[in-house]
Amino acid sequence: QQQVKQSPQSLIVQKGGISIINCAYENTAFDYFPWYQQFPGKGPALLIAIRPDVSEKKEGRFTISFNKSAKQFSLHIMDSQPGDSATYFCAASTGTASKLTFGTGTRLQVTL
Amino acid sequence: DAGVTQSPTHLIKTRGQQVTLRCSPKSGHDTVSWYQQALGQGPQFIFQYYEEEERQRGNFPDRFSGHQFPNYSSELNVNALLLGDSALYLCASSLGYSNQPQHFGDGTRLSIL
Numbered sequence: 001q002q003q004v005k006q007s008p009q010s011l012i013v014q015k016g017g018i019s020i021i022n023c024a025y026e027n028t029a030f031d032y033f034p035w036y037q038q039f040p041g042k043g044p045a046l047l048i049a050i051r052p053d054v055s056e057k058k059e060g061r062f063t064i065s066f067n068k069s070a071k072q073f074s075l076h077i078m079d080s081q082p083g084d085s086a087t088y089f090c091a092a093s094t095g096t097a098s099k100l101t102f103g104t105g106t107r108l109q110v111t112l
Numbered sequence: 113d114a115g116v117t118q119s120p121t122h123l124i125k126t127r128g129q130q131v132t133l134r135c136s137p138k139s140g141h142d143t144v145s146w147y148q149q150a151l152g153q154g155p156q157f158i159f160q161y162y163e164e165e166e167r168q169r170g171n172f173p174d175r176f177s178g179h180q181f182p183n184y185s186s187e188l189n190v191n192a193l194l195l196g197d198s199a200l201y202l203c204a205s206s207l208g209y210s211n212q213p214q215h216f217g218d219g220t221r222l223s224i225l
Contacts, residue, residue, distance in 0.1 A: 036216075044216045045216070089154050091154075096213055097214065098168065099145065100147075100157060104154050
């Protein structure tokens with residue numbers, strides 16, 4: 001019940017395109033859903049996060065869509081750039097500072 | 113404003129040895145969590161320290177232990193190392209049980225030969 005399932009495992013998008021990564025969770029006690037970006041040799045960096053009281057949150061080119069009834073959430077990267085090429089992880093927790101349960105990651109490659 | 117710092121950055125050990133990894137939290141943070149990230153996988157929660165006590169623990173054996181010091185820094189100790197312990201060990205810090213997110217360090221890459 002603690003799993004967070006993430007798809008796809010890898011994604012190739014052309015520059016300027018939209019990257020979409022999906023996650024699904026089982027534990028209905030989760031109330032905090034962050035997305036992290038990780039570059040090789042670096043730790044995960046918080047990109048954007050959402051709570052279940054809203055269905056969408058946008059920060060710049062990054063948008064989280066949240067569907068509480070389906071227990072799914074997704075990350076949309078608009079106007080994808082080569083600098084966005086990284087591994088993206090969704091995560092979930094009960095409370096912001098509580099233990100994070102991570103998805104398995106999506107390796108995004110943005111081509112020219 | 114210093115972020116989360118971890119040391120060492122890389123470490124090579126052999127099976128059966130013991131290792132200690134160190135973490136200094138981001139300035140102003142008092143809670144430290146440790147995660148293990150195997151190659152190609154998402155981070156897995158090991159445990160969390162707050163007020164010098166272990167508050168939460170993931171599904172890791174007792175070979176994994178930790179400590180938090182009065183200055184909020186933390187250590188992760190792993191005894192009787194196994195080949196499967198090879199991974200990137202990440203430290204994340206946060207401010208108590210506030211609504212502020214966890215910030216990660218760049219980790220310690222542990223290789224077991």
